[in-house]
Amino acid sequence: MAAIPSQQILDSLNWRYATKVFDPAKKISSADWNALEESLILTPSSFGLQPWEFVLVENPSIREQLVKFSWNQRQVADASHLLVIAIRTDIDAKWVDHFVSRVEEIRGDQGAFTGYRDMMAGFVSNLDEDGVKQWAKLQTYIALGQFMTCAALMEIDACPMEGFVADQYDEILGFKDKNLTTAVLCPAGYRSDEDKYAHLPKVRFPKDQMISRI
Amino acid sequence: MAAIPSQQILDSLNWRYATKVFDPAKKISSADWNALEESLILTPSSFGLQPWEFVLVENPSIREQLVKFSWNQRQVADASHLLVIAIRTDIDAKWVDHFVSRVEEIRGDQGAFTGYRDMMAGFVSNLDEDGVKQWAKLQTYIALGQFMTCAALMEIDACPMEGFVADQYDEILGFKDKNLTTAVLCPAGYRSDEDKYAHLPKVRFPKDQMISRI
Numbered sequence: 001m002a003a004i005p006s007q008q009i010l011d012s013l014n015w016r017y018a019t020k021v022f023d024p025a026k027k028i029s030s031a032d033w034n035a036l037e038e039s040l041i042l043t044p045s046s047f048g049l050q051p052w053e054f055v056l057v058e059n060p061s062i063r064e065q066l067v068k069f070s071w072n073q074r075q076v077a078d079a080s081h082l083l084v085i086a087i088r089t090d091i092d093a094k095w096v097d098h099f100v101s102r103v104e105e106i107r108g109d110q111g112a113f114t115g116y117r118d119m120m121a122g123f124v125s126n127l128d129e130d131g132v133k134q135w136a137k138l139q140t141y142i143a144l145g146q147f148m149t150c151a152a153l154m155e156i157d158a159c160p161m162e163g164f165v166a167d168q169y170d171e172i173l174g175f176k177d178k179n180l181t182t183a184v185l186c187p188a189g190y191r192s193d194e195d196k197y198a199h200l201p202k203v204r205f206p207k208d209q210m211i212s213r214i
Numbered sequence: 215m216a217a218i219p220s221q222q223i224l225d226s227l228n229w230r231y232a233t234k235v236f237d238p239a240k241k242i243s244s245a246d247w248n249a250l251e252e253s254l255i256l257t258p259s260s261f262g263l264q265p266w267e268f269v270l271v272e273n274p275s276i277r278e279q280l281v282k283f284s285w286n287q288r289q290v291a292d293a294s295h296l297l298v299i300a301i302r303t304d305i306d307a308k309w310v311d312h313f314v315s316r317v318e319e320i321r322g323d324q325g326a327f328t329g330y331r332d333m334m335a336g337f338v339s340n341l342d343e344d345g346v347k348q349w350a351k352l353q354t355y356i357a358l359g360q361f362m363t364c365a366a367l368m369e370i371d372a373c374p375m376e377g378f379v380a381d382q383y384d385e386i387l388g389f390k391d392k393n394l395t396t397a398v399l400c401p402a403g404y405r406s407d408e409d410k411y412a413h414l415p416k417v418r419f420p421k422d423q424m425i426s427r428i
């Protein structure tokens with residue numbers, strides 16, 4: 001494996017922007033989308049517990065229906081792919097056991113997991129329902145960050161979106177029956193030539209105001 | 215700009231792991247660290263508001279002092295660099311104005327920012343103190359995700375850490391006087407040959423359980 005030159009990474013991060021208008025005719029290839037799905041799966045999470053589900057909304061009429069519950073932002077319908085990142089609402093000691101079984105399946109039973117299991121189960125049970133939800137939601141933002149970065153490196157556009165009516169999303173996507181709730185959205189695809197935001201310089205505070213040394 | 219082959223990205227994501235033992239003798243070059251700082255600056259955030267500060271803790275005795283407030287995890291002292299991602303506790307209408315000034319400085323006054331300003335100020339003022347903090351903390355996890363991904367691509371190891379006593383960090387790092395509070399840590403550097411975790415297979419739930427289609 002060879003390290004990717006840092007300038008190439010920074011060029012990609014400078015190239016990306018929160019895409020406001022996608023070209024509905026340009027589709028992400030299935031090879032590229034599969035790689036992005038793989039990058040989602042590989043997202044790190046607290047204890048490795050992966051308290052999420054990644055939902056690809058493909059049905060065009062459902063996507064059209066979601067627009068009005070997304071502050072009328074057309075990206076939800078127009079982008080090549082609509083990724084909804086959901087958190088599980090059933091993260092408890094049972095989920096921890098499910099995870100520990102998976103660890104044992106992959107790494108073999110090294111007899112070292114009981115303490116780890118109890119520590120994770122203790123962590124989860126010390127949080128109330130809202131606390132678990134907040135913790136899980138934080139993890140989904142790692143996935144969001146990694147997904148956007150990977151997409152940019154592959155020259156695929158994306159638009160992180162917090163502006164949506166979560167209850168309506170949960171209802172339309174049938175999440176309540178699946179113990180899921182919508183955390184954040186990220187339509188992905190290719191920018192339209194007509195997106196004026198594509199040409200605006202990026203706005204960041206100066207580095208010396210954002211980074212400090214102690 | 216050329217897209218980076220997706221297999222190269224996935225190889226990097228498979229190579230990375232939450233590094234438990236860093237080699238204290240191996241330091242990230244200043245060129246590489248500068249690039250990582252640049253990647254932090256380029257992190258996307260809600261409305262672009264960048265409600266954070268990235269704090270590099272360089273003082274060895276402070277880093278040593280932080281170990282006991284980090285569940286005795288030595289990464290905090292041993293990794294080449296210790297990144298503390300903090301959220302600002304003063305995100306309010308004034309911060310929004312500060313941001314809008316920066317937008318005008320970079321993009322010129324296009325007279326289109328009053329509505330944008332009011333929308334952002336309305337969003338912030340509709341949240342209570344805890345709500346602002348939660349929203350800001352979510353944004354820092356995008357930064358964490360992007361940072362870890364970029365580090366992996368550059369073959370630099372990292373260890374995301376939520377296990378620390380935030381009050382003690384805030385106290386030791388003097389955050390209270392700076393309107394900051396610790397959100398999450400990410401020591402970075404190079405894995406030690408002695409880290410047995412480096413050789414364990416990665417544990418993820420199967421793709422068909424984590425990704426669904428609607």
